[in-house]
Amino acid sequence: MSAQRHHLWLLPVAPLIGALAGLFYWFTLDQDGTLIGSVVRGVCIGTLILFYERELLLPAWRNRIRRWATPLFALATLVTYASMIVVANIIAGTVLQLGLDVTESARAAMVMSQSGFAYSIAASLVVILVFRIRDLVGPKVFGHLLLGLYHRPIQEERVFLFLDIVGSTSFAERNGDLATQIWLGRIFNALAAPVRRSGGSIDDYVGDMALITWTIRSGTRDAACLRCVFDFASVLEADAASWEADHGGVPRFRAALHCGPVVTAEIGLERHKITYFGDVVNTTARLEALSKTLDVPVVASADLIRRIDRLPASLRIRDLGTHTVRGRDGALSVVAVSSSREP
Incomplete structure (x- = not known):
């Protein structure tokens, strides 16, 4: 699923959120102004900012500053938001003067009050804080903790x-x-977009290993979990020249996938975290070790393959037989997964 299709829901939601913010501003701070003016400005400002945060506007710039230290990230984001507020106000003024004819002139339509600009900046600071926390703990974990x-x-x-x-x-x-550490950080930064596109969540990093998880529905639908692995490989290969120049080669990885029942819980008091309890997590870790023994880059349990509704033509499955996995009663059927484009 492309990023644009993945964010189609934002097309009606972003203007609605902006309109509500504009309505709140008019009701609390600007009843001397026009209701329609506050709402239109809210729609324009909210749409631009939310589209930016969902990577529909200036995605390269946003991904670049997300790697910066929090103070620099906040300053750069605030400057970006302020620029968007100015542009959105020009758009709103044009709509108000030419489309709705509620102001005397185009110049007057594009003038934003000091209170309106201050309100927009204050709201932007709240958005920056929320999205920074979301980035630090992960979008799905943030949503689960919030709810x-x-x-x-x-x-x-x-x-x-x-x-x-x-x-x-x-x-x-x-x-x-x-x-x-710089090398690993860059690799895991590259992993973020494939995981997001697949509907998954990066649950943890341990040294040079990342743990990604999906609900059974989102992970198996259209083989999203398998697509994520090869999407990541494609992202690395697409930047091969840069990896070669900066680090001497394109990173390689091993991947192991499994599914099953777990107990999911929120733990911690001062530092909250979503954690998973059950044999499935340990078995997946053992599968990753088995992939090294078998010298197979990507392995999956047959249990997972059976749960996938439709395997894409771009992937090949090869049976690796059954293997005893430490800590698990009974042998586990394992398959190798590869791209059909590979020799």
């Missing part, structure tokens, strides 16, 4: 992906720990 979905433990079925970066130890020996 309290896992305040009480629940049992559910989920898909898990353990993704391990190959060669990190030798890279550290050649380049040092600091350079290795």
